[in-house]
Amino acid sequence: MDRRTWIVRGMAGAAMAMFAMSTGRRGEAHAILKESSPAANAAVTGPDVPIKLKYNSRVDATRSKLQLLRPDSSLTDLTLEKQAAPDTLAAKATGLAPGEYKIQWQVLSPDGHITRGIVPFRVKAA
Numbered sequence: 001m002d003r004r005t006w007i008v009r010g011m012a013g014a015a016m017a018m019f020a021m022s023t024g025r026r027g028e029a030h031a032i033l034k035e036s037s038p039a040a041n042a043a044v045t046g047p048d049v050p051i052k053l054k055y056n057s058r059v060d061a062t063r064s065k066l067q068l069l070r071p072d073s074s075l076t077d078l079t080l081e082k083q084a085a086p087d088t089l090a091a092k093a094t095g096l097a098p099g100e101y102k103i104q105w106q107v108l109s110p111d112g113h114i115t116r117g118i119v120p121f122r123v124k125a126a
Contacts, residue, residue, distance in 0.1 A: 030057070030109050030111060030113055030115055031058075031108075031115050032056045032057075033119075035052075036051075036052070036053050037050065037051065037052040037053075038051070038119070038121040039121070040119050040121070041120055041121065042121050043121070043122045043123075043124045045123070046097065046123040046124075047095050047097070048092060048093070048094045048095070048096070049092070049093045049096055049121075051078065051093060052090045053066070053089045053090075053119070055087045055107065055109075056087070057109055057110060058087055058109070059087060059088075059108065059109060060108040061080055063108040064080070064089060064105070064106060064108055065077065066078040066089060066103060066104070067103070067104040068101060068103060071100050071101065075104075079091060079092075089105070098122075098123050098124055098125045100120065100121075101121055102118050102119065102120045102121075103118065103121070
């Protein structure tokens with residue numbers, strides 16, 4: 001193999017390796033919800049409900065948000081607690097009457113992508 005062929009093959013191999021590594025990182029870095037409290041579709045006792053969401057990767061708490069969609073369709077921003085772990089967001093919803101609620105979340109993941117989701121739950125009468 002001459003020098004020119006060796007260089008071209010080496011560059012092609014390096015480019016393929018870099019593409020494979022960058023593609024893998026991007027797929028893994030999106031923040032996907034792994035666990036929630038309350039769990040999806042759970043029935044909980046109010047009026048105060050602690051909220052904890054755990055993701056598969058680190059999330060940027062300063063650029064993330066949690067909102068509570070109430071039974072009357074009003075939306076309330078929840079105040080995030082100090083981040084106890086880099087993959088977790090927590091807040092507390094207070095004064096909840098019995099009914100159907102949804103936690104709407106939006107997080108910024110390390111790869112710069114924003115992911116969103118909803119966790120429905122029900123507050124039952126005490």
